[in-house]
Amino acid sequence: MPEEPITLAAGQITGRGRSINPFVIIRDAAAFIAFAEEVFDADEVVEARTAAPTGELIHAELRVGDSLLLIADPQPGWPARPGLFQIWVSDVERLMTRAVNRGAVVVTPPTPFYGSLTLARLEDQWGNLWWVYQPTPG
Incomplete structure (x- = not known):
């Protein structure tokens, strides 16, 4: 008997994303968000924006078409990727x-x-x- 799939179908996902959502760690994430909004017509998920006390973003989300892109600034232990x-x-x-x-x-x-x-x-x-x-x- 085949095993049940381990990835969730769209109707089962309780968050804002899809089954897989890319996450990049890049310097000056806020500037990248502006770039993506201007170039790709992305929309920031404003309620997801989370800044560290330094002001750097430890989490942000962009809707690009029907996809979700997660973004953060590098932090100790989180190198740019x-x-x-x-x-x-x-x-x-x-x-x-x-x-x-x-x-x-x-x-x-x-x-x-x-x-x-x-x-x-x-x-x-x-x-x-x-x-x-x-x-x-x-």
Whole structure:
């Protein structure tokens, strides 16, 4: 008899996220939140923001589309750990322009990919690498 799955289905999760939610530890998390709001149309989950007495963030959350990204500033024992992300967008050119205008570097310009996608990559100033995908209209 097969075992029960150990990961929870969407209807069973009591928190704000999904079955898996990326968490990055990056310097100046507050500046990254502003960057993500401006570039990716992210929305901060304001009630989740938790600052240490120093003012550094020990926890913050961003809604990006239907996903949740968790962010914190480095702390003793929590070294910086940028992420590698795949994100789906409706306008890769506009997103890339927004990102570059806010300090990101283009790694791969928008490029046809397998005939049905456009792919681009960028690196933000925190060292996160973003694979940006747009469905190509048929």
